[in-house]
Amino acid sequence: MAFPPALGPNNAPAHLSRRWFLSVGCAALAALACPSPARAQLGVISPEALDAFLDIILPAHRDAPRASTMNLGAAVLMKAQDSPDTLRLLVTGVDFLDTLGPAPFARLPSTAQADVVAWMATSDPSEVPAQFYHAMRTLALQFYYADPSTLVHLPLNTTPQPKGYAPPWDIGVQTAQDQTGIVKTGPMRMGPRQ
Amino acid sequence: MSAGYDVVVIGSGAGGAAAAWALTARGARVLLLEAGPQFDPARDYPQTSPDWQARSFPAPPGSRAQIIYGDLGKLNAQDAALASYNAVTPRAPLAAMRSAKAGGYAHVLGVGGSTLHHVGEAHRLHPASFALARDFGVGHDWPLSYDDLEPFYHRIEQFIGVAGPAQTFQRPRSAPLPLPSHPLSPAAQRLVSAGPRLGLPFEENTRAALSQPYAGRPACNYCGQCTAGCPTGAKGAADVTYIGRALETGLLTLVANAPVVHISQGAGGQITAVDYVQDGALYRQETPILIVAAGAVQTPRLLLASGVANSSGQIGRNFMETLRWSSTALLNGLRGSHMGLPADAVCWAHSAPDGAVGAIGGCRYTSAVQEMGFTGPMAYAQRLIAGHGAAFHSKMQRAFGSAITVGATGAVVADARSNISLSRDQVDAHGVPLPVIASVLTDNSLKLLRHMRANCRALLAACGANPPIAEGGSWDIFQSTHVFGTARMGHDSATSVTDAWGRSHDHPNLYIADASVFPSSGGGESPTLTISALALRQAEHIA
Numbered sequence: 001m002a003f004p005p006a007l008g009p010n011n012a013p014a015h016l017s018r019r020w021f022l023s024v025g026c027a028a029l030a031a032l033a034c035p036s037p038a039r040a041q042l043g044v045i046s047p048e049a050l051d052a053f054l055d056i057i058l059p060a061h062r063d064a065p066r067a068s069t070m071n072l073g074a075a076v077l078m079k080a081q082d083s084p085d086t087l088r089l090l091v092t093g094v095d096f097l098d099t100l101g102p103a104p105f106a107r108l109p110s111t112a113q114a115d116v117v118a119w120m121a122t123s124d125p126s127e128v129p130a131q132f133y134h135a136m137r138t139l140a141l142q143f144y145y146a147d148p149s150t151l152v153h154l155p156l157n158t159t160p161q162p163k164g165y166a167p168p169w170d171i172g173v174q175t176a177q178d179q180t181g182i183v184k185t186g187p188m189r190m191g192p193r194q
Numbered sequence: 195m196s197a198g199y200d201v202v203v204i205g206s207g208a209g210g211a212a213a214a215w216a217l218t219a220r221g222a223r224v225l226l227l228e229a230g231p232q233f234d235p236a237r238d239y240p241q242t243s244p245d246w247q248a249r250s251f252p253a254p255p256g257s258r259a260q261i262i263y264g265d266l267g268k269l270n271a272q273d274a275a276l277a278s279y280n281a282v283t284p285r286a287p288l289a290a291m292r293s294a295k296a297g298g299y300a301h302v303l304g305v306g307g308s309t310l311h312h313v314g315e316a317h318r319l320h321p322a323s324f325a326l327a328r329d330f331g332v333g334h335d336w337p338l339s340y341d342d343l344e345p346f347y348h349r350i351e352q353f354i355g356v357a358g359p360a361q362t363f364q365r366p367r368s369a370p371l372p373l374p375s376h377p378l379s380p381a382a383q384r385l386v387s388a389g390p391r392l393g394l395p396f397e398e399n400t401r402a403a404l405s406q407p408y409a410g411r412p413a414c415n416y417c418g419q420c421t422a423g424c425p426t427g428a429k430g431a432a433d434v435t436y437i438g439r440a441l442e443t444g445l446l447t448l449v450a451n452a453p454v455v456h457i458s459q460g461a462g463g464q465i466t467a468v469d470y471v472q473d474g475a476l477y478r479q480e481t482p483i484l485i486v487a488a489g490a491v492q493t494p495r496l497l498l499a500s501g502v503a504n505s506s507g508q509i510g511r512n513f514m515e516t517l518r519w520s521s522t523a524l525l526n527g528l529r530g531s532h533m534g535l536p537a538d539a540v541c542w543a544h545s546a547p548d549g550a551v552g553a554i555g556g557c558r559y560t561s562a563v564q565e566m567g568f569t570g571p572m573a574y575a576q577r578l579i580a581g582h583g584a585a586f587h588s589k590m591q592r593a594f595g596s597a598i599t600v601g602a603t604g605a606v607v608a609d610a611r612s613n614i615s616l617s618r619d620q621v622d623a624h625g626v627p628l629p630v631i632a633s634v635l636t637d638n639s640l641k642l643l644r645h646m647r648a649n650c651r652a653l654l655a656a657c658g659a660n661p662p663i664a665e666g667g668s669w670d671i672f673q674s675t676h677v678f679g680t681a682r683m684g685h686d687s688a689t690s691v692t693d694a695w696g697r698s699h700d701h702p703n704l705y706i707a708d709a710s711v712f713p714s715s716g717g718g719e720s721p722t723l724t725i726s727a728l729a730l731r732q733a734e735h736i737a
Binding site for chain 1: 282284379416571591
């Protein structure tokens with residue numbers, strides 16, 4: 001897969017191997033192995049890179065702001081501390097983003113950022129970029145959909161209780177493939193009531 | 195510690211709680227020992243938290259047992275079509291062995307047991323499932339019949355409040371259910387319409403969820419979170435039904451956070467006492483009569499660790515998991531599939547032991563979209579809708595509420611490779627060896643899984659759904675709440691653990707009241723109603 005030309009011919013992820021990723025991540029992993037209060041506080045993580053990445057994943061949509069406005073990056077950083085593997089992946093992935101091109105990821109043109117993320121989404125799932133993409137996407141979504149503003153335009157209560165969903169339920173337009181001709185409006189009940 | 199009790203019961207799930215209710219109703223003084231905590235629905239699962247989509251049934255300390263997984267079977271690449279996948283997670287290379295990492299034995303330790311997190315189906319076993327060996331040449335027969343159990347099914351349905359149709363396919367009923375069926379959810383309506391074209395008619399499922407106010411509990415408001423815990427009491431979990439009523443008699447003493455660590459026997463095979471731990475202290479309780487109802491993993495574990503009730507050598511053997519498969523697709527034009535009662539429609543057409551062509555045991559199909567968790571956009575984003583950015587948001591806006599799932603649950607026939615044993619080197623905090631689950635799928639199970647998959651897919655296609663985008667089941671992931679058979683009942687003391695009343699062949703005052711006693715697993719039914727019916731029958735035999 002061709003790499004975004006905006007990042008230059010020497011940074012073609014299509015040619016990157018596990019060895020390259022390890023070379024990028026080794027510095028980060030080596031530092032991670034060293035006890036460091038700063039590292040323990042995630043001080044070496046570039047929050048700007050993570051925010052920019054998550055803004056590509058979850059941009060503003062209708063009433064919901066973009067990820068950085070919702071502070072999803074901070075939430076993801078905190079959650080990642082629950083798992084050493086996830087934390088390590090986060091550090092490595094952010095380092096990867098910031099070493100891709102001539103500028104840190106957050107300062108790249110938005111089109112370049114989008115191209116990078118799109119490439120990561122479909123890259124080799126055994127490699128760090130894809131693993132980082134999927135892990136951060138999963139974590140971010142947990143916090144994203146906990147914000148009521150993201151649910152406003154969906155036919156969904158913000159929480160299951162106390163309202164529940166009283167019938168009748170909207171079941172949509174009858175499609176041509178449904179041949180039974182059974183009336184579709186309102187709740188369907190089979191057989192006589194007892 | 196003095197006796198003071200007529201009966202001691204271990205475990206407060208569907209069996210133990212029903213036993214406690216029935217015994218106290220007949221004037222017996224009962225001590226109910228529960229290993230796990232007592233849950234508070236308003237505190238523990240109110241279903242009002244903004245992050246509800248990320249929550250499942252809570253797991254406070256002491257509410258989940260430590261389980262070791264042994265041989266779960268090898269995965270053969272020629273069966274890779276049965277591998278679990280979804281539209282979002284990149285597919286991993288095929289593993290060599292089946293794993294419990296993404297599932298496992300889903301069992302709640304707590305007052306109410308696994309009824310706290312079950313979806314609340316209330317099923318009667320197919321009558322033919324009681325004579326699997328006699329009529330089909332495999333497995334083991336029950337020492338009683340459907341007709342023996344039918345009156346107790348009826349009484350349990352009346353007590354807890356089961357809603358459903360006037361008659362259930364191939365399960366004759368002597369009297370109607372106390373409550374009418376729930377209205378069918380949007381997804382279930384599609385299956386009801388499409389099923390007959392395939393010879394797979396769906397009907398309203400019999401559910402221990404109130405369709406009307408009943409016995410002081412409110413009707414269900416269809417929040418769709420049955421498996422995350424019911425905060426309203428509409429679901430007939432054991433804590434809000436049997437235990438609540440038993441406590442009202444003043445004859446029940448309920449002790450939570452009290453795991454039993456040993457059962458003692460004395461002269462003549464009498465069970466004399468149990469030892470249990472509470473707040474770090476060890477207590478001994480005399481047992482005029484002891485009922486063990488800790489489930490098909492913990493019951494054999496306790497009996498084996500205590501060295502009781504096993505002259506037959508059958509304790510821990512005949513372990514039967516539950517086969518499962520689900521296929522999920524998006525159906526254009528379907529909306530609101532997150533609304534309604536989970537598992538509200540069921541097809542029993544293949545639930546007889548010979549109901550599935552080419553495999554013995556039987557299976558059933560259910561409208562399972564909510565049971566699979568597709569009740570909010572997070573689940574869609576994690577399993578059904580890939581991508582990111584504006585395109586992802588657009589897809590979600592279009593697709594949310596259009597998921598439809600057909601779930602299938604099937605029987606397992608007992609096999610020598612599937613059993614519960616005690617770990618040789620790992621113990622819990624109280625020194626009791628941990629249980630080891632070994633469960634290997636047989637050729638019969640694989641045939642039944644393929645059958646289930648084929649029909650789930652056919653049903654989705656008949657509904658007009660797009661091709662499935664999330665599927666999976668038991669082939670590569672061991673995940674089971676319903677497990678059976680590890681202290682099975684039978685007439686012959688040489689080959690069974692209890693008699694037809696669940697009474698130990700070895701100890702006259704020891705009974706078992708959970709799915710350990712099941713000689714067969716049925717045709718995919720939920721066992722909860724059967725466990726409770728057996729417990730009621732047993733309790734009235736005792737008292």
